[in-house]
Amino acid sequence: MELTELKGIGPKTEKLFQKLGIRTVEDLVYYFPHTYLSFPKTQVVGSLVDGEQQAVMGMLEKDATVVHLHGLLMTTAYVRDLSGKLRLCWFNAAFLKSTLRAGTVLVFLGKVTSFKGQKTMQQPRIFRPEEYEAKPGTLEPVYGQTKGLSNTAILKAVRQAMDVSVFRPDFVPESIRCNRTLMDMRTAVRAMHFPESVTQFEAARKRLAFNELFLFSLALAEKKAHHAAERSRFVIEAHPEVAALVEKLLFQLTEGQKAAVQDITADLRSGFVMNRLVQGDVGSGKTIVAFLAMLETALSGYQAALMAPTEILAEQHFAKMKAMIEEHALALRPVLVTGSMTAKERKTLYTRIATHDADLIIGTHALFQEKVVYDQLALVITDEQHRFGVNQRQELSEKGQRPHTLVMSATPIPRTLAMLVYADMQVSLIREKPADRLPIRNAVVDENYRKNAYKFIYEEIRKGRQAYIICPMVEPNDMLDLENVSDYVQKIRKIFPKEVKIGKLHGKMKPAEKEDIMARFLAHEIDLLVSTTVVEVGVDVPNATVMMVENAERFGLAQLHQLRGRVGRSEHQSFCIFVDTQNSEKSKQRLQILAHSNDGFDIAEQDLRLRGPGDIFGVRQSGALDFAIADIYEDGALLREASEDAAFVLKTDAELTLPEHGELKKALDRFLAKSCTL
Incomplete structure (x- = not known):
C-alpha cells in the first residue's frame, strides 16, 4: 500500500518519509520510535x-x-x-x-x-x-525525524497505518510463544508505537527482540551444522619469508597477536576448513595478523581475498599490503577491486584474478560480483564482520571450493555472550595494544566546559592535528534536546577561526558522499569532522588526536569505547572528552568507567552489569550485531532462550519442511536476505 493513500500524505510529504527509508505503509508500521519520553x-x-x-x-x-x-x-x-x-x-x-x-x-x-x-x-x-x-507512568514515542517532518506528523501517519495494514502470519511456533509468554505480533507492534505503560512496552519490545534473536539463532545453528569438521583441499604451510618479515617489523607483535597468528597457522595446516574469529579491542593490531595469513596463503600458491566495508578502508589496506610486499621483496601480486573502478579497469582485474596473475585480492563488496572468477581462492577474510550480510560472505566463499574463513571484529563482546554469538566459530582474542601506542587521556565534563574544549581542540589543530566531534542526532528533533550534526556544524563555524576546515558526516548521506568526506579527512583536507556514530567503524586516521562526544550519557559504554578507538592510533598523545549534558549521579558513575579504563573487554562487562530497564530511553546500542530492536548487551538472557528454542526446532525439523514451520522458513529466508549479523 502506497504512503499517499494515507490522509495528509501528498507527494511532497511522501518524499520526506522516503528520506527516512519509509516507502510503503508496511515500512511505516515497522518504523519504530527512536526513543521514548517518560513523565x-x-x-x-x-x-x-x-x-x-x-x-x-x-x-x-x-x-x-x-x-x-x-x-x-x-x-x-x-x-x-x-x-x-x-x-x-x-x-x-x-x-x-x-x-x-x-x-x-x-x-x-x-x-x-x-x-x-x-x-x-x-x-x-x-x-x-x-x-x-x-x-x-506513560511513555511518549519519539521518532527519528528529518527537516520538514515533525514527530507529530509521523505519529499521525503511524496511527493510520496501524488501522489499515495487513500483518504477516506469525512465524514463531505457538508452543514457543506460550512457553516464553510472548505477546502476539499485532499487539506488540501497536504497543511499540503506543505503549499504555512501561510494562506493556517492555513486553512488546521483548517479543520483537525475540523474533530477531530467534531467527539469528536458527541461521547460526544451520551455518554451524553445514560447516562442522569439513575437510579442506587447501593445506597451507608456514613459510620462512613470513617469519623473516615478522622479525624485521618496526614493532614487536604483542602476545595476543602472536597467539592469534599461531591459532590461524595451526588451522590452515590442519587439513580442515578454518572458521575463525579474531576479536581484538580497537587499535589492537588485527590487520597485521590478517596480512600474515594472506601472505602464507599466497606463498603456498593459492589466492587470498580481504573484504573491507568501505572503499577507503580497502584502499588503505591495499596500500599497506603493497608497501609491505615491496619492502620485503616478496614475489607476490596484490590487486585492489572496488565498485568505483571503470568497466575497463574491472575487466583487466577480472582477467588477472581468473588467470592467477593476482595472489592477494583486496576490495569491497565488488569482490563477490558474478563476473569475478577466482583460480584457487583458499582464504577469505572479512574486516568488521557485522558490516556484511551473510549472503555476501557466502557468495565470496562460494567463489572458491570452501576456502578458509577468517573474520575480524573490534567489538568487545562479553565472554558470556560471545559463546552464544560466535557459537559456530573458533575465537582468538587480542587484548593488548601495541607498545608504541600511548594510552588515551579521558575527561568527563559538563556543558560548562565546552568553551575550554573548543580551545583545546583548536590548539591541537594548530599543532597540525585533527579532531572529531560526535553528535547523537543527524538533524534537530522537536521532542529531544540533543545535539545534532546539521546545527552543530553551523554553530562551531561561528566559533572556530575561518582557517579551520570543518566537515560533516552522517548515515543519511549517500555512500559515495560518505566515502568522499572520509577520504578528505584522511588527506587532511578537513581539520575537524562533526559526525554521528557512523565513524565508529572507519578508516584509520593516525593524525586525529581528539574526540569530543556530545550527550555522552545517551550512549552505551561499549559504543563510546568503540568511538574513542578512532583516536590514539599513532605515537601522538590522544584525548577523548565526554560531554555529560545530564550531569546526574547515575550518568557520572557510568562515564567515569570510561575515564578510568581503556580496556574494551572490561568496559563491555561493566556495561552489561550496569544496564537496566531505564536504559531503553537512551540512544540504542549499536555495534557487533545491527538488529533493529534486539541488543546483545541488554538481551543476553533472551538470546539464550532463543538459542535453546532454535536448537529444539532444528532437532525436530532440520530443513523446516513441516507445514507448521512454513511461515518460519519464509521469515528465515527474508532474514538471511538482508541480515548483517552473521
Whole structure:
C-alpha cells in the first residue's frame, strides 16, 4: 500500500518519509520510535535535583518577560511554591508570553540546572495540571525525524497505518510463544508505537527482540551444522619469508597477536576448513595478523581475498599490503577491486584474478560480483564482520571450493555472550595494544566546559592535528534536546577561526558522499569532522588526536569505547572528552568507567552489569550485531532462550519442511536476505 493513500500524505510529504527509508505503509508500521519520553510525578521546587528530568507544578508569580540576549529572544518566568522558587527560560518563544501570566498554575517538565545559585529549567514543556495528571507512568514515542517532518506528523501517519495494514502470519511456533509468554505480533507492534505503560512496552519490545534473536539463532545453528569438521583441499604451510618479515617489523607483535597468528597457522595446516574469529579491542593490531595469513596463503600458491566495508578502508589496506610486499621483496601480486573502478579497469582485474596473475585480492563488496572468477581462492577474510550480510560472505566463499574463513571484529563482546554469538566459530582474542601506542587521556565534563574544549581542540589543530566531534542526532528533533550534526556544524563555524576546515558526516548521506568526506579527512583536507556514530567503524586516521562526544550519557559504554578507538592510533598523545549534558549521579558513575579504563573487554562487562530497564530511553546500542530492536548487551538472557528454542526446532525439523514451520522458513529466508549479523 502506497504512503499517499494515507490522509495528509501528498507527494511532497511522501518524499520526506522516503528520506527516512519509509516507502510503503508496511515500512511505516515497522518504523519504530527512536526513543521514548517518560513523565515523572510532579515534585515541589525544593526537592528538584540538578541534572534530572523532572516535573514541577506551581504558580507563576509574575507575567513572563521577553528580552534580547546575544541575538536571541529569551522568555523568562518564575514559578513558586511553598518550598522555593524556580527560574524558567525559553529561547525564541516570545509567543509564550500570553500563556505565562501571573497567578496561573501550570506544570513544567524539563531538566533542572543551576544558574548563579538559582534552580533553572531551560526550554521546559508546559502542561495544564489536569492534562498532566494522566501522564506519569506513560511513555511518549519519539521518532527519528528529518527537516520538514515533525514527530507529530509521523505519529499521525503511524496511527493510520496501524488501522489499515495487513500483518504477516506469525512465524514463531505457538508452543514457543506460550512457553516464553510472548505477546502476539499485532499487539506488540501497536504497543511499540503506543505503549499504555512501561510494562506493556517492555513486553512488546521483548517479543520483537525475540523474533530477531530467534531467527539469528536458527541461521547460526544451520551455518554451524553445514560447516562442522569439513575437510579442506587447501593445506597451507608456514613459510620462512613470513617469519623473516615478522622479525624485521618496526614493532614487536604483542602476545595476543602472536597467539592469534599461531591459532590461524595451526588451522590452515590442519587439513580442515578454518572458521575463525579474531576479536581484538580497537587499535589492537588485527590487520597485521590478517596480512600474515594472506601472505602464507599466497606463498603456498593459492589466492587470498580481504573484504573491507568501505572503499577507503580497502584502499588503505591495499596500500599497506603493497608497501609491505615491496619492502620485503616478496614475489607476490596484490590487486585492489572496488565498485568505483571503470568497466575497463574491472575487466583487466577480472582477467588477472581468473588467470592467477593476482595472489592477494583486496576490495569491497565488488569482490563477490558474478563476473569475478577466482583460480584457487583458499582464504577469505572479512574486516568488521557485522558490516556484511551473510549472503555476501557466502557468495565470496562460494567463489572458491570452501576456502578458509577468517573474520575480524573490534567489538568487545562479553565472554558470556560471545559463546552464544560466535557459537559456530573458533575465537582468538587480542587484548593488548601495541607498545608504541600511548594510552588515551579521558575527561568527563559538563556543558560548562565546552568553551575550554573548543580551545583545546583548536590548539591541537594548530599543532597540525585533527579532531572529531560526535553528535547523537543527524538533524534537530522537536521532542529531544540533543545535539545534532546539521546545527552543530553551523554553530562551531561561528566559533572556530575561518582557517579551520570543518566537515560533516552522517548515515543519511549517500555512500559515495560518505566515502568522499572520509577520504578528505584522511588527506587532511578537513581539520575537524562533526559526525554521528557512523565513524565508529572507519578508516584509520593516525593524525586525529581528539574526540569530543556530545550527550555522552545517551550512549552505551561499549559504543563510546568503540568511538574513542578512532583516536590514539599513532605515537601522538590522544584525548577523548565526554560531554555529560545530564550531569546526574547515575550518568557520572557510568562515564567515569570510561575515564578510568581503556580496556574494551572490561568496559563491555561493566556495561552489561550496569544496564537496566531505564536504559531503553537512551540512544540504542549499536555495534557487533545491527538488529533493529534486539541488543546483545541488554538481551543476553533472551538470546539464550532463543538459542535453546532454535536448537529444539532444528532437532525436530532440520530443513523446516513441516507445514507448521512454513511461515518460519519464509521469515528465515527474508532474514538471511538482508541480515548483517552473521
